[in-house]
Amino acid sequence: MKVLHTADWHIGQLFHEYDRSYEHQQFLNWLVQTLQTEQINVLIISGDIFDISNPAAASIKMFYSFLNQSTKSNPDLQIIITAGNHDSASRLEAPKPLLESSNVHIIGLVEKDSDGNIDYEKLVIPIHDEDGNVKVWCLAIPFLRMGDYPTIADCSNPYTEGVTALYKEAFEYAAQKKQDGQSIIGMGHLHTQHTELTELDKTERLIMGGVECINVNAFHPDIKYVALGHIHKAQRIGGKEHIRYSGSPLPMSFSEIHYKHQVIVFDLEEEVSNLKPVEIPLFVPLQRIPLNHQPLHEVIALLEHLPKMDSAVETTPYLELRILLEGPEPALRHKIEIALAGKKVRLAKIDVKYPATIQEAQEFITPEKLSDLQPIDVFGKVYQSRYNSEVPTEILQLFQKVAQDVNQIAE
Numbered sequence: 001m002k003v004l005h006t007a008d009w010h011i012g013q014l015f016h017e018y019d020r021s022y023e024h025q026q027f028l029n030w031l032v033q034t035l036q037t038e039q040i041n042v043l044i045i046s047g048d049i050f051d052i053s054n055p056a057a058a059s060i061k062m063f064y065s066f067l068n069q070s071t072k073s074n075p076d077l078q079i080i081i082t083a084g085n086h087d088s089a090s091r092l093e094a095p096k097p098l099l100e101s102s103n104v105h106i107i108g109l110v111e112k113d114s115d116g117n118i119d120y121e122k123l124v125i126p127i128h129d130e131d132g133n134v135k136v137w138c139l140a141i142p143f144l145r146m147g148d149y150p151t152i153a154d155c156s157n158p159y160t161e162g163v164t165a166l167y168k169e170a171f172e173y174a175a176q177k178k179q180d181g182q183s184i185i186g187m188g189h190l191h192t193q194h195t196e197l198t199e200l201d202k203t204e205r206l207i208m209g210g211v212e213c214i215n216v217n218a219f220h221p222d223i224k225y226v227a228l229g230h231i232h233k234a235q236r237i238g239g240k241e242h243i244r245y246s247g248s249p250l251p252m253s254f255s256e257i258h259y260k261h262q263v264i265v266f267d268l269e270e271e272v273s274n275l276k277p278v279e280i281p282l283f284v285p286l287q288r289i290p291l292n293h294q295p296l297h298e299v300i301a302l303l304e305h306l307p308k309m310d311s312a313v314e315t316t317p318y319l320e321l322r323i324l325l326e327g328p329e330p331a332l333r334h335k336i337e338i339a340l341a342g343k344k345v346r347l348a349k350i351d352v353k354y355p356a357t358i359q360e361a362q363e364f365i366t367p368e369k370l371s372d373l374q375p376i377d378v379f380g381k382v383y384q385s386r387y388n389s390e391v392p393t394e395i396l397q398l399f400q401k402v403a404q405d406v407n408q409i410a411e
Contacts, residue, residue: 001041001042001127001129001135001136001267001268001269002038002039002040002041002042002265002266002267002268003040003041003042003043003044003185003225003265003266003267003268004034004035004038004040004042004043004044004263004264004265004278005044005046005225005227005244005246005263005264005265005266006031006043006044006045006046006246006249006263006264007045007046007047007048007084007189007227007228007229007230007245007246007247007248008046008047008048008084008229008230008231008232008246008247008248008249009024009027009045009048009049009050009248009249009250010048010050010051010086010248010250010252011024011049011050011051011055011059011062011063012024012050012051012052012055012056012058012059013051013250013252014051015251015252015318015348016318016348016349018318018346018348020250020284021058021059021062022283022284022314022315023250023283023284024059024062024250025062026281026283027249027250027280027283028062028065028066030280030281031066031070031249031263032066032069032070032073034263034278035070035073035074035077036073036074038265038278040074040077040265041076041077041078041129041130042077042078042079042080042127042136042268043070043077043078043079043080044079044080044081044138044185044187044227045079045080045081045082045229046082046084046187046188046189046227046228046229046230046246047082047083047084047085047086047087047142047143047189047229047230048084048085048086048087048189048229048230049063049081049083049084049087049092050063050086050087050092051086052086053086053087053088053091054088054091064095067079067099067102067104071102071103071104076103076130077103078103078104078105078127078128079103079104079105080105080107080125080127080138080140080187081104081105081106081107082106082107082108082140082141082142082143082187082188082189082229083106083107083108083109083142083143083189084142084143084189084229084230085143085189085230087108087143088108089108089109089142089143090108090109091108092106092108093106093107093108093109105125105140107122107123107125107140107141107142108142109142110123110142110144110148110149110166118150118166118169120169120170120173120174121173123139123140123141123170124137124138124139124140124170124173124174124177125137125138125140126138126177134179134182135181135182135183135268136182136183136184136185136268137174137177137178137182137183137184137185138184138185138186138187139167139170139171139174139184139185139186139187139223140187141166141167141170141186141187141188141189142189143189143190143230144162144163144166144190146159148166149162149163149165149166150162150165150166150169152165159212160212160213160214160215160218163190163214163218164214164215164217164218167186167188167218167219167220168218168220170186171184171186171220171222171223175222181270182270183224183268183269183270183271184220184222184223184224185223185224185225185226185227185268186219186223186225186226186227187226187227187228187229188214188226188227188228188229189228189229189230190212190214190228190230191212191213191214191230191231192213192214192215192216192228192231192237192238192243193213193214193215193216193238194237194238195213195231195235195237195245196231196233196235216237216238216240216243219243223242224242224268224270224271224272225242225243225244225266225268225272226242226243226244227244227246227264228243228244228245228246229245229246230245231245231247232247232248232252232256233245233247233256233259234246234247234261234262234264234277235247241272241275242272242275244264246262246263246264247261247262248261249261249263249280250283251282251286254286254288254318254320254348254349256286257286257288260279260280261279261280261282262277262278262279262280263277263278263280264276264277264278265277265278283315284314284315284316284317284318285315285317285318286317286318286320287317287318287319287320287345288319288320288321288322289302289303289319289320289321289322290302290322291322292322293322293323293324293351293352293353294322294323294324295323295324295325296323296324296325296329296332296335299321299322299323299336300335300336300339303336303339303340303343304339306340306343306344306345307343307344308342308343308344309342309343309344310344316344316345316346317344317345317346318345318346318348319340319345319346319347319348319349320348320349320350320351321336321347321349321350321351322351322353323350323351323352323353324352324353324354324355325352325353325354326354326355326387326389327354327387327389327392328387328395329352332350332352333350336350354386354387354388355387355388355389375399375403376396376399376400376403379391379399383395
């Protein structure tokens, strides 16, 4: 039995306000082909199918068209999908009864009975071989929100201990069903300890101030593979080959400019074997000019050498510019856009740096000192801290005029 693990598609995502429908469609086309060439029996997708909980109709159509194409090209393919924190669990599950007839299982909600007990039967999915025999039990655990996991009395961290308890109980439930010759695998959309983060991972809203990191010991050692989502950089966790994030299929920020995106493929009998990453092509390049921050006039000179735009707009690279400024430059974007007119790039980000500020001992401002400060004093301190220089005379005069106008209005 051959398994492919992927996650964090974020269909519908904008990249610095640019639509990524072309890239997502190219990835899905590539994945349909890869499922065939790698002769995949089971596709597992560990959350964040969509970028927002209420995706556009075009994004929904793209996703379900993929499911249709992949199951048509391989009628025996089994697909297990869990919801991530960006997905609406109930919306993702809506077509569940129809899709299960095609061996497509979607798990978004953690259902409970009238006594509040978790219905683990809905979270433990059987995976069959070509003869229809159960070969694997999959703990298909979606992103867990408050109230989804068991409540542990008198514990130091209700989230991590609750999530750990859920995985323990789910494994015990599957172990009762497991027979000789069968295996157990798991899925999760969560943040594990000792994870290496990308730039975008750091901007994700953390649960309870960052105490949500789950220890790898939450996954029972008899779980043969743990397919994780939520972190966008592909990696193994805790030095264990069988606990992995597949990473996102598309670059999510310019910090990934040299990073190779991938899916994970492995064989599963009673044990995992032949585990390998399969690299995903880069459908739209990321370009950075220059490699290190340089003055504006030097950057504009470099832009003159860019090729001219052709008809292939969809594959036009996203551009990040790195500029070193001495102070405010109100017309910065206008100057850059003029320099880029007709060039084969899409301006996505302008990364500006100023001369390094000399670190000084922070002055403690007492209420008495604060009352003595005038607006122009505060403005001067802020300007100095940001640009590491004195306020230019013309800007100082403009600020004084505005302050006078405000005082006159207040009077």
